[in-house]
Amino acid sequence: MTMYKQPPRLLIIVLVLLLATISGCSDDSAPVNHSNPPPPVVKDGDIIEYKGPNPTSADVQRFLVNVWSNLATQERCGACHAEGGQAPQFARRDDIDAAYSQALTIVDLQAPSQSRMVTKLAAGHNCWREEASVCADTLTTWLEAWASAAGVEGNVIVLTPPEVKVAGSSLAFPEDSTEFAEHVHTPYLLEHCADCHSPSGSTPQQPYFADKSVEAAYEAAKSKLNLSAPSRSRMVVRLREESHNCWTANCDADADALAAAIAAFAGNLEPTEIDDALVTSNALQLGPDGLVASAGGRIEPNVIAKYEFKTGRGQWAFDTSGQDPALDLQLRGDVDWLDGGVWGLRFLGGRAQAPTAASAKLHKQITFTGEYTIEAWVAAANVTQEGPARIVSYSGGDLSRNFTLGQTLYNYDFLNRTTDTDLNADPRLSTPDADEALQATLQHVVATFNILDGRRIYVNGNLAASDDVDMLGEGSLNNWDDTFALVLGAETSAMYPWLGTLRFLAIHNRALAAQDVKANYEVGVGEKFYLLFRVTDSLEADAIPQGTDAYIVFEVEPFDSYSYLFANPFFYLLDPNKTSESAPPVPLTDIALSGIRIGINGREAPMGQAFANVSVTVSASNYVAGEGLPLSSVGALIPIEQGKEADEFFLTFDRLGSASYSRPAEFRPPVAVPEATSEAGRAADIGIKTFAEVNASLALMTGVPITHPAVRETYRKVEQQLPVDENIEGFLPAHHMGITQLSVAYCNALVADASLRSNAFDGFDFDAAPSQAFMPAGRAMIVDSLANVLVLTTPAGAQVESGPSKAMLAQRLDALIDQMVSCGTNCPAGTTQTTVTAVCAAALGSAAMLVQ
Amino acid sequence: MFKQFRGRGARLREAITKVALIGLLGVPCSMAHAGPLEQAKRLHERLTGVPPDANGDALAQMQQYIANDNARAAAYLAMDNDHFYDVTLVNWAAPWTNRDGNVFVDFNDYIATVVGMVRDEADFRGVLFDDVIYVGRAVSPAYNNSDNAHYEAIAERALPLQTTLERRVQSQITGLPSEATAGVLTTRAASQAFFKAGTNRAQLRFTLMNHLCRDLEQLHDVTRPPDRIRQDVSRSPGGDSRAFLNGCMGCHNGMDPLAQAFAYYNYNYDPDNDPDGLNGFLEYNQPDELDPVTGTRVQEKYLINSTTFKLGFVTPDDKWDNYWRAGANANLGWDLTLPSGGHGAKSMARELAYSDAFASCQATKAFKAMCFREPQTSDDRTHITAMVSNFQTANYSAKSLFADAAVYCMGGDN
Numbered sequence A: 001m002t003m004y005k006q007p008p009r010l011l012i013i014v015l016v017l018l019l020a021t022i023s024g025c026s027d028d029s030a031p032v033n034h035s036n037p038p039p040p041v042v043k044d045g046d047i048i049e050y051k052g053p054n055p056t057s058a059d060v061q062r063f064l065v066n067v068w069s070n071l072a073t074q075e076r077c078g079a080c081h082a083e084g085g086q087a088p089q090f091a092r093r094d095d096i097d098a099a100y101s102q103a104l105t106i107v108d109l110q111a112p113s114q115s116r117m118v119t120k121l122a123a124g125h126n127c128w129r130e131e132a133s134v135c136a137d138t139l140t141t142w143l144e145a146w147a148s149a150a151g152v153e154g155n156v157i158v159l160t161p162p163e164v165k166v167a168g169s170s171l172a173f174p175e176d177s178t179e180f181a182e183h184v185h186t187p188y189l190l191e192h193c194a195d196c197h198s199p200s201g202s203t204p205q206q207p208y209f210a211d212k213s214v215e216a217a218y219e220a221a222k223s224k225l226n227l228s229a230p231s232r233s234r235m236v237v238r239l240r241e242e243s244h245n246c247w248t249a250n251c252d253a254d255a256d257a258l259a260a261a262i263a264a265f266a267g268n269l270e271p272t273e274i275d276d277a278l279v280t281s282n283a284l285q286l287g288p289d290g291l292v293a294s295a296g297g298r299i300e301p302n303v304i305a306k307y308e309f310k311t312g313r314g315q316w317a318f319d320t321s322g323q324d325p326a327l328d329l330q331l332r333g334d335v336d337w338l339d340g341g342v343w344g345l346r347f348l349g350g351r352a353q354a355p356t357a358a359s360a361k362l363h364k365q366i367t368f369t370g371e372y373t374i375e376a377w378v379a380a381a382n383v384t385q386e387g388p389a390r391i392v393s394y395s396g397g398d399l400s401r402n403f404t405l406g407q408t409l410y411n412y413d414f415l416n417r418t419t420d421t422d423l424n425a426d427p428r429l430s431t432p433d434a435d436e437a438l439q440a441t442l443q444h445v446v447a448t449f450n451i452l453d454g455r456r457i458y459v460n461g462n463l464a465a466s467d468d469v470d471m472l473g474e475g476s477l478n479n480w481d482d483t484f485a486l487v488l489g490a491e492t493s494a495m496y497p498w499l500g501t502l503r504f505l506a507i508h509n510r511a512l513a514a515q516d517v518k519a520n521y522e523v524g525v526g527e528k529f530y531l532l533f534r535v536t537d538s539l540e541a542d543a544i545p546q547g548t549d550a551y552i553v554f555e556v557e558p559f560d561s562y563s564y565l566f567a568n569p570f571f572y573l574l575d576p577n578k579t580s581e582s583a584p585p586v587p588l589t590d591i592a593l594s595g596i597r598i599g600i601n602g603r604e605a606p607m608g609q610a611f612a613n614v615s616v617t618v619s620a621s622n623y624v625a626g627e628g629l630p631l632s633s634v635g636a637l638i639p640i641e642q643g644k645e646a647d648e649f650f651l652t653f654d655r656l657g658s659a660s661y662s663r664p665a666e667f668r669p670p671v672a673v674p675e676a677t678s679e680a681g682r683a684a685d686i687g688i689k690t691f692a693e694v695n696a697s698l699a700l701m702t703g704v705p706i707t708h709p710a711v712r713e714t715y716r717k718v719e720q721q722l723p724v725d726e727n728i729e730g731f732l733p734a735h736h737m738g739i740t741q742l743s744v745a746y747c748n749a750l751v752a753d754a755s756l757r758s759n760a761f762d763g764f765d766f767d768a769a770p771s772q773a774f775m776p777a778g779r780a781m782i783v784d785s786l787a788n789v790l791v792l793t794t795p796a797g798a799q800v801e802s803g804p805s806k807a808m809l810a811q812r813l814d815a816l817i818d819q820m821v822s823c824g825t826n827c828p829a830g831t832t833q834t835t836v837t838a839v840c841a842a843a844l845g846s847a848a849m850l851v852q
Numbered sequence B: 001m002f003k004q005f006r007g008r009g010a011r012l013r014e015a016i017t018k019v020a021l022i023g024l025l026g027v028p029c030s031m032a033h034a035g036p037l038e039q040a041k042r043l044h045e046r047l048t049g050v051p052p053d054a055n056g057d058a059l060a061q062m063q064q065y066i067a068n069d070n071a072r073a074a075a076y077l078a079m080d081n082d083h084f085y086d087v088t089l090v091n092w093a094a095p096w097t098n099r100d101g102n103v104f105v106d107f108n109d110y111i112a113t114v115v116g117m118v119r120d121e122a123d124f125r126g127v128l129f130d131d132v133i134y135v136g137r138a139v140s141p142a143y144n145n146s147d148n149a150h151y152e153a154i155a156e157r158a159l160p161l162q163t164t165l166e167r168r169v170q171s172q173i174t175g176l177p178s179e180a181t182a183g184v185l186t187t188r189a190a191s192q193a194f195f196k197a198g199t200n201r202a203q204l205r206f207t208l209m210n211h212l213c214r215d216l217e218q219l220h221d222v223t224r225p226p227d228r229i230r231q232d233v234s235r236s237p238g239g240d241s242r243a244f245l246n247g248c249m250g251c252h253n254g255m256d257p258l259a260q261a262f263a264y265y266n267y268n269y270d271p272d273n274d275p276d277g278l279n280g281f282l283e284y285n286q287p288d289e290l291d292p293v294t295g296t297r298v299q300e301k302y303l304i305n306s307t308t309f310k311l312g313f314v315t316p317d318d319k320w321d322n323y324w325r326a327g328a329n330a331n332l333g334w335d336l337t338l339p340s341g342g343h344g345a346k347s348m349a350r351e352l353a354y355s356d357a358f359a360s361c362q363a364t365k366a367f368k369a370m371c372f373r374e375p376q377t378s379d380d381r382t383h384i385t386a387m388v389s390n391f392q393t394a395n396y397s398a399k400s401l402f403a404d405a406a407v408y409c410m411g412g413d414n
Helices: A058-071 A074-078 A096-104 A116-122 A132-149 A178-192 A214-224 A234-242 A251-267 A356-369 A514-523 A691-702 A709-721 A733-752 A754-760 A776-790 A806-820 A831-844 B007-026 B036-048 B058-067 B071-078 B082-097 B109-119 B124-128 B149-156 B170-174 B188-194 B201-211 B241-262 B327-332 B345-353 B356-371 B378-393 B398-408
Strands: A003-005 A013-016 A157-159 A303-307 A329-332 A335-337 A345-347 A351-353 A372-380 A389-397 A400-408 A411-416 A442-450 A454-459 A462-466 A485-488 A500-508 A529-534 A549-558 A563-574 A591-600 A615-618 A636-639 A648-656 B133-136 B165-168 B265-268 B281-284 B319-321 B341-343
Touching (some): A058 A074, A058 A096, A058 A132, A116 A132, A178 A214, A178 A251, A214 A234, A234 A251, A303 A356, A345 A351, A356 A372, A356 A400, A372 A400, A389 A500, A400 A442, A411 A454, A411 A462, A454 A514, A529 A648, A563 A591, A563 B241, A591 A636, A636 B241, A691 A709, A691 A733, A691 A831, A691 B082, A709 A733, A733 A754, A733 A831, A776 A806, A806 A831, B036 B058, B036 B071, B036 B082, B036 B356, B036 B398, B082 B188, B082 B201, B082 B356, B109 B124, B109 B133, B109 B165, B109 B398, B124 B201, B124 B345, B124 B356, B133 B149, B133 B170, B165 B170, B188 B201, B188 B265, B188 B281, B201 B241, B201 B345, B241 B319, B241 B345, B319 B345, B356 B378, B356 B398
Antiparallel strands (some): A003 A013, A013 A157, A303 A500, A329 A351, A345 A500, A351 A485, A372 A442, A372 A500, A389 A400, A389 A485, A400 A411, A442 A454, A529 A549, A563 A636, A591 A648, B265 B281, B319 B341
């Protein structure tokens, strides 16, 4: 996987981290150009043409086509660096071989972005565009095309020992929480946050930084406070940017007040040196000390528009494809550059749009080949937007487009106008609903089209959607409209906005093959650095060869505007005196290494320590000479504090060689005791029976089994209408109706069954007319029987007095019977049984049964 | 609302309603001065959901026990009633067996196992990890790994659970290896609810909710190392890593290393023709059964959405670790005599069951079931502590919890 080379007598160690296969750099075979010939150089109507002697090698030819033809114009480098001009004369027009030789002195094809030619431009040397970085990036693209044509498939990372720096001091949290209590806890957290962020709150929610115990609150608040930059404290950001339960109508003012309180707390603190007991590495900063791991290896020989969004300011996002005319995008409306030095645009309803005339480049280049690719790194803000919400569109209005990459909920949509679609490019291709391919996180999405393979959508390197086979081979791009405009983040009309972040966009006039999509996905997005944390001083003298240094190397990148990503750490030995003949160093003894934590600005980061559980022993047997020893395969996110130019990092270890740190026991907050509910807020002492209890009680009282078919049928109908909770305050009319229906069903079953009813109402004549049946004796049989099951009595005659009395029940039931038999001698047939059913249901469905 | 009724039917319903409402309003709302008889009735109703049989002698016996200052004996007497099992316990456990906390679910093996363990006064901690399951004695159809018909038959026939359920060795009934059984967690009902699709994190989350009385929000702690959070968790939701660092991470850092214990389990069902998984079954990858996608015993679902964050944790096995033993969640009272890590669901579930939080949660749930409210005063909380103590003394018999809670809330000057 890796191989190394080391220039002699230089304090440089070369580590090839990616495959570095260099071929075709000599005067070998005839030039083989795998890509489209670049378009003729057009600048204000001028085309430069080389008329000197023929190139003598294939590589000179590649230089001519990919670089010289773009640079040698009068408007770029030709005015100065031509023959007879200023050295190096890489733009000379009389002898391409000589120009090539000069160019080689300032070009590094293994790391094009690090070429002297590029860094000079980046520093502001005679850039022909508005921004020096745009010229540098454009030139990088040309050099990468040369490198790619030459077969340089990877890049070489040169690891150089950084300056030895000791980690600085920091504002550390004091042990005593008094100041915290005075400035932050009492006036703000207790006052405004205790209803939720306290274990005794009405809706307890971690972290409990508003706990009444100031010690517990202090501990919980530490990860939410930034003493170095109070306004970046999480709890301030939540107020200001997310309007999280502000206590006034003005969240900014609340955030300012809280930030001022944190500043007042921090203002009384003296910077403290790093705890001597800690086992630490030397310190590094990303900007000054980070070694750029350039994103080589991208496959983009046919790129015709490319946006890396590096400028980070202004109203224009520049096309650095190097393919003229530049298709720059003007930012309109609510669209911002990403913070924290991260490359990208955040769309909040606005858009970035290119002029129509310049956009015609897309029409020309794509209709020429009949195929194309849209490649982007995107992070949708949510998975609820639809329309489709326009991520990238080449269109003329809401209903007219050449292509669009959009979002509908969890799906990416790809609309491509062909002679087989309508003018709005429908029917569209979408990723399948069930796959939920689109997630609101950073994703690499690629849409490709060519007539043979149709449309395809790749997400994170994997094919996510493609046209049906029977649709292939039909529909050309002949009906594309060259008056449309390239627009990102919304439609040209500003409708159908897409909310999210765009970190990279490239448009190619070839359909990228699946393996190329995968390769570009693997390269990633944004800038990456290597940080070499020197740990030599913590090792015993005989642990590594004398004169060598030991490092923990991390790959570090700004992950987004708010965090750094630390990844792929490995232990590595560097020998500054190594020669090409000497063997790379290896450890001489076993080196125990455990508990790696990342420190930032003088203290261990309070969260995100994904390497805290690393535990390995580096030894001669597992350390690969020249390659090192990988320590972990996971990544860690560490919050940005002061920006990548200012934040200072270091590592701490629980164990490194013979040095160790005895980590103190973690603070364990006291178990919070919830407050007593106020008298008024307390639940009632009594409750009601729930559905199954009602059913079982009625069965018990009537003697009708719950399996009785009619009863069971009714129960199934009303089961979910019956009370679910015992809380008497939740009793509703709907519950009441359900209980009534069920008690009627039970009483019906009881009265209809001769055996059961004689058990319940022994001696009552169900067949007699009401006037006879409900004579005092018969009436008493009904009333007393019902009262007996509702008001329990012991054999000794004691009556349960927690509910209605038998006398009261009898009075109510009597009155009901009177109502029911008011028809006197003219009652319809069946009135007696109906009356018993009604009285039974009324009694058993009453509170006497229900309340417990 | 009564206008829809006509003629005699309307009069009948109106009359019923009047009596019902009158009765409701006429009931005394306090038991502050209730005597043993009233306490006995309430004790019985709270425990069983039904009043004592008007023709039986339970009421008088309970009254006597209470009068003799032995209310716990009265409670135990009430717990001999079938309704304690058929009504109270069934509805106590039913919401734990599904994601919605719905009590209206079919009777199933999870509920049956809870009911049976209470009945048998088993060490209730084993409900999470024992090789145990309760089935109906001589009930046809017999237990089947691929449907719930056995338990539905018990419910349909309204068989009394007190005498119908019998304790069996789960591995012998289901064919799961004994070491892979984990009490109710590996029942079919729990598998259908929490191992179906998804990532198996649900099994842990709902176990925490139902048996430690804590949802993940209450366990949120961003200071734990996030090294075991899988690749499917976005580290930058919506392009903002703060949402991960301050939100997602605080739960996943502790949850993922615990849920790794379930790495070999999956609920196998036909999503096209049986989307609810009514005929699905629990599958478990034994040592010689490798998942074709992962190439290990780990189920494919543990590696889904692996490109969301490539540098996330890739699950290699079912090794679990309890990161919550340190930090704020040390307050859950873990049993420090147990190892803080291990392999598989059984040992992980034991870690949960042996926590103070588990015992306290069972006590709180029983309290809520008997008192119809959460603990709300310091007296209530002191009583919960006493219930936990008695629970331990009673070798973790859940009946002890019900007896203590019901007596506490039987009214009067208990």
